Amino acid sequence: MDDQVEDFYEVLVIGGGAAGLSGALTLARARRSVLVVDAGEPRNAPAAGVHGLLGLEGTPPGELLERGRAEVRSYGAHVTRGRVRSVEGEAGAFVASLEDGRAVRAARVLVATGLVDELPDIPGLAERWGRDVLHCPYCHGWEVRDEPIGVLATGPMSVHQALMFSQWSADVLFFANGTTVEAEQAERLAVRGIKVIEGRVVGVETVADALAGVRLTGGELVERGVLVVAGRMVARVDFLAPLGLTPVPHPMGVGEHLAVEAMGRSAVEGVWVAGNATDVSAQVGAAGAAGTLVAAQINADLVNAEIDRALAAPRAFSAEAEREVAARAEQGKL
Numbered sequence: 493m494d495d496q497v498e499d500f501y502e503v504l505v506i507g508g509g510a511a512g513l514s515g516a517l518t519l520a521r522a523r524r525s526v527l528v529v530d531a532g533e534p535r536n537a538p539a540a541g542v543h544g545l546l547g548l549e550g551t552p553p554g555e556l557l558e559r560g561r562a563e564v565r566s567y568g569a570h571v572t573r574g575r576v577r578s579v580e581g582e583a584g585a586f587v588a589s590l591e592d593g594r595a596v597r598a599a600r601v602l603v604a605t606g607l608v609d610e611l612p613d614i615p616g617l618a619e620r621w622g623r624d625v626l627h628c629p630y631c632h633g634w635e636v637r638d639e640p641i642g643v644l645a646t647g648p649m650s651v652h653q654a655l656m657f658s659q660w661s662a663d664v665l666f667f668a669n670g671t672t673v674e675a676e677q678a679e680r681l682a683v684r685g686i687k688v689i690e691g692r693v694v695g696v697e698t699v700a701d702a703l704a705g706v707r708l709t710g711g712e713l714v715e716r717g718v719l720v721v722a723g724r725m726v727a728r729v730d731f732l733a734p735l736g737l738t739p740v741p742h743p744m745g746v747g748e749h750l751a752v753e754a755m756g757r758s759a760v761e762g763v764w765v766a767g768n769a770t771d772v773s774a775q776v777g778a779a780g781a782a783g784t785l786v787a788a789q790i791n792a793d794l795v796n797a798e799i800d801r802a803l804a805a806p807r808a809f810s811a812e813a814e815r816e817v818a819a820r821a822e823q824g825k826l
């Protein structure tokens with residue numbers, strides 16, 4: 493269901509995942525007018541359930557967000573399906589243009605658009621993402637415990653991933669996929685019983701809607717029920733380019749994120765960021781918590797701006813009054 497969108501909001505929340513909806517909830521409860529624009533593609537959409545989330549353990553991602561939308565609406569926030577194409581303007585007067593041609597004005601913007609996992613271009617891999625091609629031991633480890641697990645070397649986190657997954661299964665293979673495994677890393681993998689498989693992975697194969705294994709260059713199929721892959725994590729923030737906000741390389745070499753100050757304040761006054769768009773390692777709980785925290789900062793920022801305006805108003809009035817008195821005196825009317 494889409495709400496009727498008004499012309500102006502105190503806060504525009506771009507992205508309606510855990511971070512955006514949590515932020516919208518706090519802002520709506522703070523009696524702010526809030527619009528959430530959401531493209532409807534949360535990062536964990538392919539997963540069957542959200543794990544590691546206290547009190548909501550295992551809830552399907554879509555159900556969690558549906559409940560969240562109902563909660564923010566119950567406090568008067570509006571939610572609409574759409575994709576923001578660009579944001580222009582300045583604090584107090586931002587204008588967001590949506591792909592469907594709508595435009596919305598807002599005093600403040602909360603960016604909560606998450607990230608995209610750019611996966612290696614290996615045939616058959618992307619189709620299994622979030623099902624048996626996985627990345628996060630805390631999201632999926634319990635569900636795949638004791639399974640034969642393969643870890644594909646894709647970047648700086650791959651050895652770490654293999655070491656972590658060995659906590660859930662004694663059968664972990666590390667597919668070097670053309671990369672060099674340093675001696676120290678090889679030693680650490682060996683201590684955890686993880687064998688390194690040389691050669692390139694050229695395909696991911698499925699039988700009866702389940703992962704069968706990975707195909708190596710030489711043609712050999714190595715049977716695996718699970719493949720662990722670290723995609724390149726890239727913040728979804730192209731629409732901020734007109735404001736001069738662009739993502740920067742993540743310090744851990746795992747992708748690109750929007751760098752912000754503590755509490756989510758961006759380099760552009762009035763634009764705030766929460767969740768995976770800035771913190772690539774945030775799980776659902778952390779993304780939601782960040783949305784709540786940043787929303788409180790935005791509300792405080794608006795309260796302070798309102799106070800500043802109120803304090804400036806009588807001064808402006810008296811300055812004008814003084815000018816009028818002087819003008820009248822000059823004209824001899826006083």
Ligand SMILES: Cc1cc2nc3c(=O)[nH]c(=O)nc-3n(C[C@H](O)[C@H](O)[C@H](O)COP(=O)(O)OP(=O)(O)OC[C@H]3O[C@@H](n4cnc5c(N)ncnc54)[C@H](O)[C@@H]3O)c2cc1C
Nearest residue numbers: 507509510511531533535536543576606622767768775776
């Ligand atoms: C396969 C998989 C499984 C996972 N499992 C778990 C788990 O079990 N437990 C856990 O805690 N975490 C899990 N995660 C991590 C979880 O997905 C993230 O922590 C969470 O999604 C971050 O929330 P977010 O609000 O920052 O971003 P998202 O949830 O990605 O929400 C961002 C929203 O913004 C929208 N959007 C993007 N661009 C625009 C735009 N221009 N205009 C409007 N809207 C836009 C998107 O469509 C999306 O709806 C998993 C991740 C993956 C990939």
